[in-house]
Amino acid sequence: MSADIAAKPGPLPRASLRDTLAAVAEIVLPTISKGVIIRRPRVVGLAERLGLDGRAVRRMQRLRAKYGPGPLMLAIPGRNQAIILSPEDVHTVLDNAPEPFSPASAEKRAALAHLEPHASLISRGPKRDDRRRFNEQVLDSGCPVHRMGERFVAVVGEEARALLKTAGSRGELAWDDFTASWQHMVRRVVLGDAARDDEDLTDMLARLRAAGNWAFLRPQRKGLRDRFYERLEGHLARAEPGSLAAVIAATPQTADTAPAHQVAHWFFAFDPGGMATFRALALLASHPDQAGRARREIGAAGPEGRRDLTFLRACILESLRLWPTTPAVLRETTRETRWDTGTMPKNTSVFIFAPFFHRDDENLPYAHSFSPDLWMDGVRQGGWPLIPFSGGPAICPARDLVPMLGSAMLAALLDGRQVALKDPARIDPGAPLPGTLDNYTLRFDLRD
Numbered sequence: 001m002s003a004d005i006a007a008k009p010g011p012l013p014r015a016s017l018r019d020t021l022a023a024v025a026e027i028v029l030p031t032i033s034k035g036v037i038i039r040r041p042r043v044v045g046l047a048e049r050l051g052l053d054g055r056a057v058r059r060m061q062r063l064r065a066k067y068g069p070g071p072l073m074l075a076i077p078g079r080n081q082a083i084i085l086s087p088e089d090v091h092t093v094l095d096n097a098p099e100p101f102s103p104a105s106a107e108k109r110a111a112l113a114h115l116e117p118h119a120s121l122i123s124r125g126p127k128r129d130d131r132r133r134f135n136e137q138v139l140d141s142g143c144p145v146h147r148m149g150e151r152f153v154a155v156v157g158e159e160a161r162a163l164l165k166t167a168g169s170r171g172e173l174a175w176d177d178f179t180a181s182w183q184h185m186v187r188r189v190v191l192g193d194a195a196r197d198d199e200d201l202t203d204m205l206a207r208l209r210a211a212g213n214w215a216f217l218r219p220q221r222k223g224l225r226d227r228f229y230e231r232l233e234g235h236l237a238r239a240e241p242g243s244l245a246a247v248i249a250a251t252p253q254t255a256d257t258a259p260a261h262q263v264a265h266w267f268f269a270f271d272p273g274g275m276a277t278f279r280a281l282a283l284l285a286s287h288p289d290q291a292g293r294a295r296r297e298i299g300a301a302g303p304e305g306r307r308d309l310t311f312l313r314a315c316i317l318e319s320l321r322l323w324p325t326t327p328a329v330l331r332e333t334t335r336e337t338r339w340d341t342g343t344m345p346k347n348t349s350v351f352i353f354a355p356f357f358h359r360d361d362e363n364l365p366y367a368h369s370f371s372p373d374l375w376m377d378g379v380r381q382g383g384w385p386l387i388p389f390s391g392g393p394a395i396c397p398a399r400d401l402v403p404m405l406g407s408a409m410l411a412a413l414l415d416g417r418q419v420a421l422k423d424p425a426r427i428d429p430g431a432p433l434p435g436t437l438d439n440y441t442l443r444f445d446l447r448d
C-alpha cells in the first residue's frame, strides 16, 4: 500500500472469470482440501503424487505476468477477495496488522470457533491485545532460548530415546511412532509430566479440529468442546513445575485472557512443528554434506548446548520454507485501503500464498534446493518474504520455541547414528525438490 497521495483512483485490477476459476481450482481448493485446521493425510499424499503445490505456484506466476505485481481482485460474486503478488505488498499487509489488515478473517473465525473461540488469532480490539500479550509473555517470543529451555530440551531427549527404542524394535522410524513421541513431548512441555499419556485430550481436540476443517458448513460440537476444556483446565490447574502451565500461572491475566483457549491453539499448532521436524530429518538424510555439518554442530555443542543449535534450527526453518505448514496467510481489511494500482474495499479478504514467495523460481535461485544457510544470515534473504511464521505484529509467537524443540529432536535422532530414507527417490539432492512432501509416508532406516 503506497502513500494515499500516490494511489490511483478507481478499483484494483480484477481477474477475468476464467483466471478466477483457475486460481480457485489450482490454488485455493487444494489448500483447503489438504485440511486447514487438521491435515487429511490421503489428500496430502495425493498432492505430492499430482504435484499440486508446484502447479499452484506456476498459476500464481502466470497471474503476476498477466496482471502485474499489484494486488489482484478475484471475480467471486458477493465477495471481495484479493491476492497478493509482490514481496513489497506482502510486507505492507503483514506489517499493518491488526489495522487495517486484521488476522481475524471471517474464514479463520468460522474454522477456529469450533475449538478455540477466544484464541488471540481470531480476536479483535483490546481483547486481541491482551491475548497476544499473554501468548508472547508465556512463549518468550523473540528470545531464541525459552526460559525453560534446559528442561524442555531434556524432555525432548527423553522422548527421543524412547522413540529410538521403538524404532529399533520395528526396524524403521515411521510417522506414527514419531508423531506419538512428539505428542508425548508436547503434552509434557505444555502441561507437565502428568499429562504425558493423556491421549484422550489430544483426540478430543483432533475431533474438534476435524469439525473446524468444515468451518461454517458443520455445526459446532459444544458438548465435546466443554469436555475438552474441563480436562484441559484440570491439567492447567496443577501448574506443574517445569511446564508452560507453571509459566502461565505466573503470568498476569485479565478477565479476557482465556488462557485455556490460547493453550488449545498451541496444541493444534504443535502438530505442524512435528511435520516440519520429520521433513527436516528427510532433508538431512538425503543431503550428506549438510548432515555432516549437523553432526559437527551436535558434537561441538554437547548435551548442554542443545538449546541453541543454529544450523539445525536453520534446517527446521528451511523445511518450513520448502513445505510451509501455513500456506495461506489470511487477512481482512477493516477499512478501505489505497494502493498504487487502485483502491481495495473494506472487508476484503486478503490472501498471501506463502509457497508462491518461498518457491518463486523466476526470482529465487535457491527456490527448489535445500539451502539452510538462508536462515543463518537474514541478509541473504534480501528482504524477500520468507514467511513460514508470518510476519509483522501478528507473527507467530512460537517462532523461536518451535525451532528450539525441533532442532533438539533432530539432534537426539542424528547423534551417533546414520539416518537414511527408506525410499531415497523421494528426495534427490541433484534434482529440484518436490513441491509437496507427504510427511505421513516418510520412513527411515537408522544405523548406529
Ligand code: HEM
Pocket (backbone or CB within 6 Å): 103, 119, 120, 121, 122, 132, 135, 139, 265, 266, 267, 269, 270, 272, 273, 274, 276, 320, 325, 326, 329, 330, 387, 388, 389, 390, 393, 394, 395, 396, 397, 398, 401, 402
Ligand atoms: C511449525 C510450527 C508453526 C508454524 C509454521 C506456525 C505458523 C504460524 C503462522 C503463519 C501464524 C500466523 C497465522 C495468521 O496470520 O493467520 C501463527 C500464529 C500463531 N501461532 Fe504459530 N506456528 C507454529 C507453531 C506454533 C506453536 C507451537 C504455538 C504455541 C506454542 C503457536 C502459537 C501461535 C499463536 C498464539 C498465533 C496467533 C498469533 C496472534 O494472534 O497474533 N504456533 N503461527
